[in-house]
Amino acid sequence: MSEERVLIGIIGGSGLYALDNLTVLRTVNPLTPWGHPSAPITIASLPSGTQIAFLARHGHGHTIPPSSVPSRANIAALKSLGVAAIISFSAVGSLREEISPGSFAIPSQIIDRTKGVRKGSFFEDTSVVAHAMFGDPFSSKLTGWLAPKVEKALEEEGKGKKLFTDKTVVCMEGPAFSTRAESVMYRQWGGDLINMSVLPEAKLAREAELSYALICMATDYDSWRPQSDAVTAHDVFQVLHDNSATAKLVLSKILDDLQADLIADGVKESLLQEVGGMKFSIMPRSVKQKQEDRDKLAYILPAYFSDLEDAVNFSPYP
Numbered sequence: 001m002s003e004e005r006v007l008i009g010i011i012g013g014s015g016l017y018a019l020d021n022l023t024v025l026r027t028v029n030p031l032t033p034w035g036h037p038s039a040p041i042t043i044a045s046l047p048s049g050t051q052i053a054f055l056a057r058h059g060h061g062h063t064i065p066p067s068s069v070p071s072r073a074n075i076a077a078l079k080s081l082g083v084a085a086i087i088s089f090s091a092v093g094s095l096r097e098e099i100s101p102g103s104f105a106i107p108s109q110i111i112d113r114t115k116g117v118r119k120g121s122f123f124e125d126t127s128v129v130a131h132a133m134f135g136d137p138f139s140s141k142l143t144g145w146l147a148p149k150v151e152k153a154l155e156e157e158g159k160g161k162k163l164f165t166d167k168t169v170v171c172m173e174g175p176a177f178s179t180r181a182e183s184v185m186y187r188q189w190g191g192d193l194i195n196m197s198v199l200p201e202a203k204l205a206r207e208a209e210l211s212y213a214l215i216c217m218a219t220d221y222d223s224w225r226p227q228s229d230a231v232t233a234h235d236v237f238q239v240l241h242d243n244s245a246t247a248k249l250v251l252s253k254i255l256d257d258l259q260a261d262l263i264a265d266g267v268k269e270s271l272l273q274e275v276g277g278m279k280f281s282i283m284p285r286s287v288k289q290k291q292e293d294r295d296k297l298a299y300i301l302p303a304y305f306s307d308l309e310d311a312v313n314f315s316p317y318p
Ligand SMILES: CSC[C@H]1O[C@H](OP(=O)(O)O)[C@H](O)[C@@H]1O
Pocket: 012, 013, 014, 015, 057, 058, 066, 089, 090, 091, 092, 174, 195, 196, 197, 198, 233, 236
């Protein structure tokens, strides 16, 4: 398959609305069966020629609150462009003293504290039932690949920012921040970080068989520290700017390597381990499944739902 396919998707969260020093090739705004993404997606090229797709989760100008992010359209749109791996960024609160604001973290687990108001599955409202495997909600191969590279990039930046791995992120509904009691409770539950964005994004990436990793940038200590004021949006904004500069630097140092490893022979067994993962998650075909629903799902999973011959030849691998 052509190396020009856009394999890497970047989702920018609060404070990360665009990437610098890239050549913008075009912007696209695919109309998916779940609507348009949060914002037009920028297809940009690194100096090496590596192309990436960048999407601002909250829209340009940050107009979309966490509960209203069109995550299904976002993931479906990235998949439609040929993206195979997503690196998603999130501004998070820290639930641990050692994860000071400015620190970076790549979590391995999620605790779901959203309230059921977000559409959380591509299969919702269809006649097709599926249960994605989600015990390990992030791509362990992609997070394992990222960790040493991000750590090295942070060291090279020289600002003393640390990277934490194997952490648990609590995803709350918002938009108000947690109460002090909730914040203390999340710590007791084993939460290390807190945001409002990783769900259903991570679940949808899994359903679309995309490798997905989250890079968290701590902006505050949430509200569990008895001696400190409870978090405010102002606290978050103060740290966002510096964090997003670091995120851009990290990306500039790792994207070419990621592209190379995604297209390297044999890597499909590792970095893209999610491909094929839905095979045993979807209930067997039944006459009760509506054709229109199968057609809709073919947008993200052509290998299982497209009745066209093309589907046989569709390769999710680069
Ligand atoms: C601006 S504070 C709360 C807001 O920030 C985080 O956004 P994102 O994950 O997109 O960086 C958090 O999840 C909340 O949506």
